[in-house]
Amino acid sequence: MTSDDPAEFVPTVAPRRWIAHLDMDAFYASVELLRYPQLKGQPVVIGGRRADAPHQDEAGQWHYARLRDYTGRGVVTTSTYEARALGVFSAMGTMKAALLAPDAVLLPADFEAYRRYSRLFKAAVAEVAPVIEDRGIDEIYIDLTDVPGVHDAVGHDPLGGVRAVAREIKNSVTRATGLSCSIGVTPNKLLSKIASELDKPDGLTVLTEADIATRIWPLGVRKVNGIGPKAAAKLGEMGIETVGELAATDPALLIEHFGKSYGAWLHAAAHGRDSRPVVTHSEPVSISRETTFERDLHAVRDRALLGSILDDLCERLAVDLARKGYAGKTVGIKLRFEGFHTVTRDQTFPAAVQTAAEIRRAAGLCLKRVDFDKRLRLLGVRVGHLVAATASRQPVASPAADAAAEPQENLPLF
The missing domain is CATH 1.10.150.20 (5' to 3' exonuclease, C-terminal subdomain)
Structure with missing residues (x-):
């Protein structure tokens, strides 16, 4: 039986879309502070694998490497918020960082630990909200639209439900890892990415379209x-x-x-x-890492610094590949010179590469085919022609394996 009474017709209204962006707070540095909790509240810099690890003497006194004692040409991988307050940020030359924060503690990177904690925090989020788009080792997008309770009002707060769900996610991450994260929740991915940065660290920011003028503009x-x-x-x-x-x-x-x-x-x-959706799975064509320099760098005078930056990019790219289970047969570089002139070079090998050393060696071979007649402002590394890592590690010579046989004059530029 039907009725023509409009009062009896209840239209179906699609719920407001709620998308969260979760970003772990100073992720690498925070993982290290779990290992060395006595350093909490201090400026700490993570600076690659070459930094000396902390150690205790016979009296139980801890000893740490300090930035002021660093003499290499490495780059900062990340830093605590206390170090950032002193002007020390990722991709900065370690020697420059030492001038800004000489007393900061310098720790070596432990990428295996970072991968482990990445898996832990993502598993904790999935127990609350399973629709997740993986954006890297320390950040994800989450579609909260269909999570129970997200559209409920709590008291006089019409957004109380979404705040409660976001808070539950934050608490789950902390319980699983001991780490804090910042979450931005808005109707779309673009706004949520911005919102997650607004109240860092340990932030929870919920915005609607009505907040754009006051919080975003x-x-x-x-x-x-x-x-x-x-x-x-x-x-x-x-x-x-x-x-x-x-x-x-x-x-x-x-x-x-x-x-x-x-x-x-x-x-x-x-x-x-x-209007972009949260993409739960897609097969990437390639995986890349790049960084823009604070100042234009000279290929000769800044060669050591450029080499360290390239080392760090290759290390991060190897972490990305391992986390996603890929290796690749093509390695490419991207260079942007002053004047915004961009150059790319790539090289394909019979065997897929995956480790930082292999990627670094292949990138060096690509660099040999570039004319460095201007200063550099950006450097990037890419691995393409991806295959599953378990099926790719065949006993075929890789670019890294050929290094020992190559004459010294043919080694890469940096």
């Missing part, structure tokens, strides 16, 4: 994921420094300066629009 344009140094500089030349100023800009002007696709995206991003 006052931020600098670089806070939007997808606006890099080059685009930000160009926007600055146009007098656009904040997200709000970008939102107020005529879309036609943005398209004129940045092209139809990116210009339209800039306008949409400034207004917080993003």
Whole structure:
């Protein structure tokens, strides 16, 4: 039996979409502080594998390497928030970091431990909210839309349910790992990525479209994921420094300066629009790591520093490959020179590579095919032609295995 009475018709309304971005707080450094809790509250720098590990003397007194005693040309992998307050950030040359924070403790990286804690925190999140997009060793997106209770009001707070679910996720991560994380929850991935940074460390930020004007628009344009140094500089030349100023800009002007696709995206991003879904699984075409330098580097005068940066990128890339279970037969490099001229080179091998040493050796071979006539502002490394790691480790000569047989004059630039 049906009724024509409109009062009896209850339309089906799709629930508000809630997407969370979870970012572990100073992840590598925080894992190390679990091992050395006596260092909590101090400036601590993680600086590759070459740093001396802490040790105790016969009296039980701990001894640590300090930045002021460092004499190599390494780069900072990460740092605690206390070190960041002194100006020390990831990808910074360790010698420069020593000038800014000479008394900071320097610890070696332990990537196996970081991978273990990464698995632990993601498993803890999955028990609460299983729809997860893995974005790296220390960050994930989570679709909370269908999690029970997320749309409930709590008392006079209409967003109390989503806050409660996000708090439950944070508590689960801490119980499983002893570590803190920051979570941003909004209707989409773009806003959630920004929100997770707003109240770090140990933050929980829930925003709706109504909060964009007060919480997002006052931020600098670089806070939007997808606006890099080059685009930000160009926007600055146009007098656009904040997200709000970008939102107020005529879309036609943005398209004129940045092209139809990116210009339209800039306008949409400034207004917080993003319809991308949380992707739970996809087969990557390639996996890459890159970093933009604080200053342009000279291929000869800054050779040692560039070498250390490349070492670190290859180490991080090897961690990514191992975590995702891949190896690759193609290794490529990306170089951006002053003037924003970008050069790429790649090389394919009969056997897939996976370790940091193999990737580093292959990247070095690619570097030999580049003319370094200008200063560098960006360096990246990529592994493509991916295969499952378990099926790839065949007894075939790799670029790393050939190193000993190659004449000294043919070794890579840095």
